[in-house]
Structure formats: structure tokens, C-alpha cells
Amino acid sequence: MSLGTGDRTAILGRVKEALRIEAPLKHPAERSAGGEPTTAHFREWLPPVGGSLDERFELFARLSETLKSELHPCADMAEAAVILAGLAKEGNWKTVALHRGDLIDALAEVLPPELETMRLKPGYDKDQLEACDAGITECDLLVAQTGSVCVTSKSAGGRVLSVLPPHHIVIARRSQLVTDLTEAYASLAAKYRDGYPSMISFITGPSRTGDIERILVLGAHGPKRLTILLLP
């Protein structure tokens, strides 16, 4: 049953009527070639990144530190497993939540045997996920300019696996690191040519708030910790 579309015609009519006179453009973009500022130009104005992969990585590492994300470059999956086992011990984890994926499946093989796993499937129990000690996901991209991890509902086990458990672990490859948001959007557009996932999210550090006296507190509603395991 439908609740209708409301005043669609009336509102569009008012908008069209209102726009009969174009407003003056008070601040024209200076360097736009074709009259419109294209996304390619954004790079000239935003914080610079540097061209080489090493420069990108260095910036990503520096921002991770500022953001209090925990970045661990790993030589191979075995090293990632060691780091994860350490985190599990430190946090006294009982259950971790995972989704399906090449990297995740390989990681699942080498998890500490005493750790229980919850593989997220459609119709999963929300309470059970909420009780997990950590959520482990893959991601689509890492963004050097902003220190962000880009996840989507397709790459990271849906909408909330990366945000409901108190510790979010991301497993990624160095090749997933892109320069900036412009490159990230272009890369997503190419990857999801046949239809975007219903959610794209740029995660920049663990959950945080400054609502009380503008003092930074981590873990407001989402993860208190964000760990990035970076494979070659």
C-alpha cells in the first residue's frame, strides 16, 4: 500500500517558478576550465598528498596516529594473525564477528582456536552481534589524504558490522591505498559500475565525540578502537 508522494507537483512547480530569474554567481570558481569546477581540480586546493606510494603511505600512517587508529603493517597473514591473537588476549575476547571474503576467510583460518566466531548472515541476531568483542571486516579502499577506511555494505559484511562491536579490525592490502576522496569516488564508480552498494562509508578513526565541553572522548557509540592490519 502506498502513502503517496505528497505535494510533488506543487513543490516542483514552486521551485520552477522561483527559479525563473537566475541568481548572480558571487564567487565564481577561478580555475575551472569549462565553467564548472570539475572534481579533477579539487586536488589543487585541498591538503596535498604527494605522488608516490611511499608518500601516500607515510601520510596515511601519520594521520592514523593523529586519529588514534592503530595501524599495523604486516609482512603476511601469519603476522596479522599474531597481532590479532595479541589483541584478543589483551581484550579478553570471547567472540568475534566476521563476514565472508577472501582476506577474511584466510584470516579466519589462523585465528586463535579458543576464539568463537560469528559469521554474519542475513537475518542475524542483533543482540548476538552487539555482544561480540570485535568486528573484523575487509574494506574497499584506504584514503591517504584523510586517513580514512572506506567500507561499503558489500565489502564489509553489511551496514553495522564495522560499527556495532566495540573494536573494529580492518584487514586490507597496501594496493588499496588511494590518494584522496576524488580518487576514492572514481575508484568506487568503476568498481560498482553495475550498481552501488546501498551504503558507502568513510571511517576516519574510532568513534568519537566532543559534545561535553569539546573534550575528545573515543567510543561514543561506535567502536572505541579501530585497528588496521595492512598486508603488502
Place this chain on the structure above:
Amino acid sequence: MTTHAGLPRHQFQQDANLTANDGPRREAVRKALGNYQTARNRTGATFTDWKSARNAAATIKHEALNHLDRYLEEFEQKFTARGGKVFWASDSKQARDYILKLAKEKGVRSIVKSKAMTGEEIHLNEALLEEGYGVVESDLGEYIQQLKGEPPYHFVFPCMHLRRDEISDLFHRELGTAQTNSPEELTMIARRVLRRAYVEADMGISGANFIVADTGMISITENEGNARLTVGLPKIHVALIGIEKMVPRLGDLALFLPMLATAGTGQHLTGYNSMYGGPRQPGETDGPEEFHVVFLDNHRTRLLADPEQRDALHCIRCGACLNVCPIFKNIGGHTYGTTYQGPIGSVITPHFRGLQDWKHLSGASSLCGACTETCPVGIDIHHHLLHNRRNAAAQKPASGEGLLWKAFVFLMKRPALYRLATKFAPLGGLLQPLLEHVPFNPLHNWTETREFPQAPLRSFRDQFRAHQAAKTSQAKGGAR
């Protein structure tokens, strides 16, 4: 907060007086904003060219707003093709009624909300609570304000005016938690309470920071993760969005997201920037079964129809103009009596709620231009305040002003009468104190906070004439 009967301008004046005299409150606000300014300056300096970035943002918004009809239709087509629903609401009531009807039809019991100023604008919570739905605000600052029974103080920092001990008292009173002076412990209390709300709610309500036309998505910016959970867990989602939040292309966000973060909080990017294009898609693990976007006009088209002030709709609600405004710092957010506080609120509210009732806000400015300077999308905010003043005066000239000018002209044309008036002017200073105790003293508004000017016993003309006379007699004496 005090309650007021009467006109918005009376409420404004009363609250402005209260806050301006509340030293500790002003100190708390100033301290919070000082921290903001430091962070913003630091992050802003990392831009290669902030000014060009700002001009590009202004140009993109100009494009979006001046072809808004086309972009709204493009969004609708893309969004509904993926199973989303779009409802167009002309006013607050229509938007409220739609959400209430939806909740009723789907058998909703509890609702979790992430921060949405549009929700404040249409008084959504009150309407939902009245119909018996449980509604919980999930943004920490909004949650604190909801417990306190107050509207947000600032549309980005809802409880910036409260000290930690006041929040601790509030939690103690409302939730029965132990007193603490640690912001971290206070945050964890809210985290524990709200976790249940996300899992149990069957409807999530959010706003949005951007509507993206070319991919049919909405974009939400937040730090806490509460919006991610609100849009992820409940089976129905409703996003209530003002129609002006448009950008043409998904790629435009590569510019707007860093600028919003820098201007809004001084971060280089906000914690979570999420784009949603409809309900859960085939093959996805979770997400709402239904995703409704409610487009809200609520007089935005009235502002759109004014080409001179249309760019006020470019606003991305970063709150930077509030943070730098000397008036905001002294009178605080609640004084405005509006959904959108500060300079930008003073520009747009008269368009939304009526120029004559809200024109006093245009006077609440020193015209220093700090708001215009800081705006990341280049809105000429303080000029718009002047436009509002001009329009208000043209629409309804101040009563009695014409008569005063006529009297002045009459006097100035008659030198004898003018001289007589200057002789009697000192009497005004003697009579004025007597007026102090008269009810409806016409000078009250002026003399309450200012000294009544005393006219000198001898006018300048008299003094000058005497001076000249003395000189002449001296000169004559010297010649003799």
C-alpha cells in the same frame, strides 16, 4: 529556560539580557569556541588554497540551487529505482503526518533518531511522543538536550553551553547514575543506555547533510557512529531533508566533506561520512527493508524565489558563522528562539517564519563580517542581514518615524524656532528622570542601558558668538 508569552522580539530581548549578564555561561561558551578556533585554524592551514576551494564550493552550490527542480527529479528517479520512497512535504504538518502515518501502518513501537535539525524544525519528537511512540535522540549532545527538555543550543554543538557537572547532575536525576566529573564516564553512560535503543527500535529517523543527484544518494556526516547505527539496524528508515541540501554529483563530496569538517569542527574529516542509496539491496546482509526520504519545503521555495538572497540556501550547516559571531558568544543560542541560531539563522528565519515577526534578528549583528569571512560556501551573510533590514523597513516603515522627520524638517527650516529649542533643551535633562517612574515611558528602551544625553546650558552657537565678541573687543582694545 524561561518561558515567554508575547512576541519573538520580546523573548529575544529578555533572553539576551539574561545571557549577557550570565558570566559563567558566557565563559563556558567562549572556552569551547576558543578550542574550536585553534583546531579550525590549524586544519584550514593545511589546505593548498582554501579560497579557491571555497569559490568552487559556492559555484557547485549555485549550480545545484539554480537547477534544483532538475536535480530533485534526478535524485527521485535514481533513488526510487533502487526501492527507496520519496515523499514531498510542503510544510511541517504534512511531513509530521506522513511519518506518523507510516509509523502507525507499520506497527512501529520505538524510534531511534540521529541528529536532524529538520526534525527540530517541524517539532517531530513532540508529535511522535504525543502519539505514544518512544523516541530517543542518539547523538550525545542531542540526547543530553532531550533529557534536559531543551532545544539544541547550537545546531552543530547541541549542549556546548553545559558544564560537565551540570550533565552529571542531569544523568543522576534522570537516569539514576552516580555523579562523575569525567567526560569519558558521562559518554559511556549514554553509550550504555543508547545501545539498547538501536537494537530494539523498529524505525530510525535521520536528517542528511547532502542530497546527491547523480547517484540518488543521501550523505550523512557524524563523529559518533550513532547515525550509522540508526540507518543500519531498524527495519524502516526515514530521512527528513530540506530540499536545498543538493549537490549534483557524488564526486562533489570530495570537496564538500573536508570543507564541512574543517569549518564545522576543525577536523580534517569527520569520523563517519556515509552515503546511502536506498534500502538493503539484494545480496546484502542487513539494512532497512524500507527507506523513505521526506523532502521538506517549509518555505524554502520562498527564499529560493528571491534571487538576491537565494545563496543563503547554499548553507551546509557547518555552524562556523555561529562560532565566530561576537553576538552569539554574548547572547547564546537559545536567545535566538529559532531552529537555526546565529548569523545564518538570522538570515533565513525571517523567510521561513515571517519577516515582520523576526526582523529583530537582523539587528542582532555588529556587521563585523566575521560570518561572511568564515563561511565555507561564500554566503555574504552580513549583507543579507542588511537586505532583511531594508526589506522589512520597505514593507512596513517604522511607525512615527515619518512624523519625527517632518517635525525635524519643520524645525530646521525655522532658525528662530531652532534657537528657541536649543535654549530649552537643557530642560529635557531635568525632566527625563521624572519619566523613569511613569508607566509606558517612551524613552525606556533607550535609557534602560544608556545614559540620557544632557544638553549643555549654553549651545555651541552661544559660546561661539561670545567667543567672537570677546575677540573683537580685544582687537579693538589693541588698536587703540
